[in-house]
Amino acid sequence: MRYDIVVIGGGPGGYDCALDLAAGGKKVALVEKSGLGGTCLQRGCVPTKTLLHEAAKGIKDGPALNSRKSAVTAQQEKGIAGLLKRAKVDVFEDQARLLAGPQVALAGGDTLDTEKVILAVGAKPRRLPIPGADLPGVVTSDEMLVVDDQIPARLVIIGGGVIGVEMAALYQALGTDVTVLEALPQLLNNMDKEIGRSLAAQFKQMGIKAVTGAGVQAIEAADGALAVTYEAKGKSETIPADKVLMAAGRQPATDDLFAEDYQPEMNRGFVLVDETYATSLTNVYAIGDVIGGIQLAHKATADGRALAARLLGEDARPVDHIPACVYTLPEIATVGLDEGQAKEAGYDPVVGKAVMGGNAKTVIDELPRSFMKLVFNKEDGILLGAQLYCGRASDLITACAFALRGQLTAKDIATTVLPHPSYGEAFIDAALAALASMKGR
Numbered sequence: 287m288r289y290d291i292v293v294i295g296g297g298p299g300g301y302d303c304a305l306d307l308a309a310g311g312k313k314v315a316l317v318e319k320s321g322l323g324g325t326c327l328q329r330g331c332v333p334t335k336t337l338l339h340e341a342a343k344g345i346k347d348g349p350a351l352n353s354r355k356s357a358v359t360a361q362q363e364k365g366i367a368g369l370l371k372r373a374k375v376d377v378f379e380d381q382a383r384l385l386a387g388p389q390v391a392l393a394g395g396d397t398l399d400t401e402k403v404i405l406a407v408g409a410k411p412r413r414l415p416i417p418g419a420d421l422p423g424v425v426t427s428d429e430m431l432v433v434d435d436q437i438p439a440r441l442v443i444i445g446g447g448v449i450g451v452e453m454a455a456l457y458q459a460l461g462t463d464v465t466v467l468e469a470l471p472q473l474l475n476n477m478d479k480e481i482g483r484s485l486a487a488q489f490k491q492m493g494i495k496a497v498t499g500a501g502v503q504a505i506e507a508a509d510g511a512l513a514v515t516y517e518a519k520g521k522s523e524t525i526p527a528d529k530v531l532m533a534a535g536r537q538p539a540t541d542d543l544f545a546e547d548y549q550p551e552m553n554r555g556f557v558l559v560d561e562t563y564a565t566s567l568t569n570v571y572a573i574g575d576v577i578g579g580i581q582l583a584h585k586a587t588a589d590g591r592a593l594a595a596r597l598l599g600e601d602a603r604p605v606d607h608i609p610a611c612v613y614t615l616p617e618i619a620t621v622g623l624d625e626g627q628a629k630e631a632g633y634d635p636v637v638g639k640a641v642m643g644g645n646a647k648t649v650i651d652e653l654p655r656s657f658m659k660l661v662f663n664k665e666d667g668i669l670l671g672a673q674l675y676c677g678r679a680s681d682l683i684t685a686c687a688f689a690l691r692g693q694l695t696a697k698d699i700a701t702t703v704l705p706h707p708s709y710g711e712a713f714i715d716a717a718l719a720a721l722a723s724m725k726g727r
């Protein structure tokens with residue numbers, strides 16, 4: 287059998303791309319070595335959010351948590367397998383290697399003959415090269431998403447990025463004493479600074495200790511547990527832990543993927559692509575986490591769909607305005623530019639902020655301090671971005687993504703009728719605040 291296209295990797299990038307290509311009449315094979323749905327479904331988005339949901343209900347029983355998580359994953363995986371089957375995509379549960387041609391060798395022995403190959407192999411946790419990183423009990427998010435029968439009493443998390451803060455929230459809810467050590471000056475350092483500060487204050491109230499500007503020096507085995515030494519503000523501290531979670535970023539999953547004499551150009555293992563997702567190898571493309579940049583499931587999906595459209599000879603929209611969400615309480619969600627980014631991009635930004643202490647839904651739901659910020663371009667009043675720190679932020683950001691795409695202005699948003707009581711009403715307050723400061727200038 288000769289395929290038009292072989293997709294390596296069955297995560298959100300790979301399977302959505304395969305489905306669109308098959309719907310467009312291509313003969314497609316997909317090779318996946320460890321579970322359809324990829325990191326997102328097996329070891330990422332879905333398990334994390336399932337455990338957060340269960341923990342919020344007060345469930346603290348390891349086996350019960352794991353069993354609910356497995357049930358959700360299995361249900362979703364079955365759905366993906368069904369979609370691929372109906373689309374007549376041939377799925378190989380195997381490890382693939384790219385050979386010159388291109389061709390795709392399976393670890394099981396077969397070689398798939400194909401015209402084009404799409405690399406959608408994703409990323410894997412990065413282990414920091416610090417002394418003690420290999421000790422038992424020093425784990426990554428992969429292991430941390432399997433809740434132990436005996437939930438750890440003390441957890442130290444290295445890295446206060448998205449994985450670090452979601453895991454901190456999860457294990458705090460399970461009753462663990464959590465410390466987050468972040469090297470940079472703020473939690474979620476690449477987001478709007480007020481979000482990081484607000485989350486740190488919220489963590490403090492919840493009893494989660496977050497140390498920023500912390501340089502982790504070593505992990506040692508001590509008294510049947512672990513001890514983590516770090517330096518912050520010129521002082522060295524050592525804290526005990528039953529588990530240490532490395533959450534300091536992810537690296538491309540390209541080990542053993544390429545034949546020695548047939549590799550695309552890469553940067554630190556991330557496969558380099560042009561604006562059409564083409565690699566430096568003829569007829570080899572790459573999408574999703576393995577190409578670096580934003581590592582999110584919906585961005586991988588958007589890459590996959592855009593590439594499929596191009597390969598089918600259709601128009602593909604640029605993949606832009608990518609929302610990012612963090613599932614803490616309250617939730618965090620951003621899309622487009624924040625004030626600093628807008629200035630850097632050459633705009634004259636006006637920020638409309640709504641503090642939601644008076645928002646009825648926020649009060650009814652007993653949520654902690656919440657706010658939303660909308661960033662507009664002063665010249666034409668068009669929305670440039672949104673930063674939400676409030677209830678249901680991960681759903682509300684959808685409205686902002688549409689507004690960005692539709693180039694809505696502050697006036698459009700301020701004069702839209704929105705339901706009461708709802709978190710979304712605060713969009714009107716934020717837009718009115720922006721209009722007032724535009725007039726005041």
Ligand SMILES: Cc1cc2nc3c(=O)[nH]c(=O)nc-3n(C[C@H](O)[C@H](O)[C@H](O)COP(=O)(O)OP(=O)(O)OC[C@H]3O[C@@H](n4cnc5c(N)ncnc54)[C@H](O)[C@@H]3O)c2cc1C
Nearest residue numbers: 295297299319324325326330331382408574575581582583
């Ligand atoms: C703990 C955690 C939580 C996350 N939460 C979110 C979230 O809430 N929202 C969000 O948008 N993103 C989240 N992410 C990120 C998200 O999971 C990734 O951005 C997304 O899965 C990337 O999709 P992908 O298709 O590029 O790669 P992946 O999903 O990583 O899929 C790649 C697949 O390729 C397979 N593969 C690799 N090499 C080979 C090979 N040689 N042969 C065969 N198969 C191979 C792998 O087994 C894997 O299944 C989270 C990640 C983690 C780790």
Ligand SMILES: NC(=O)c1ccc[n+]([C@@H]2O[C@H](COP(=O)([O-])OP(=O)(O)OC[C@H]3O[C@@H](n4cnc5c(N)ncnc54)[C@H](O)[C@@H]3O)[C@@H](O)[C@H]2O)c1
Nearest residue numbers: 445446447448449450467468469470533534535581611612
């Ligand atoms: N809700 C979501 O959408 C979600 C959830 C989890 C993961 N993800 C994705 O997974 C990817 C990986 O997540 P992540 O949190 O591992 O990466 P990240 O890049 O978001 O955060 C890693 C953090 O570790 C810190 N760090 C690095 N080295 C350190 C050191 N030596 N000591 C202390 N801190 C150190 C970094 O400064 C950074 O803040 C992210 O890009 C994210 O897009 C998304």
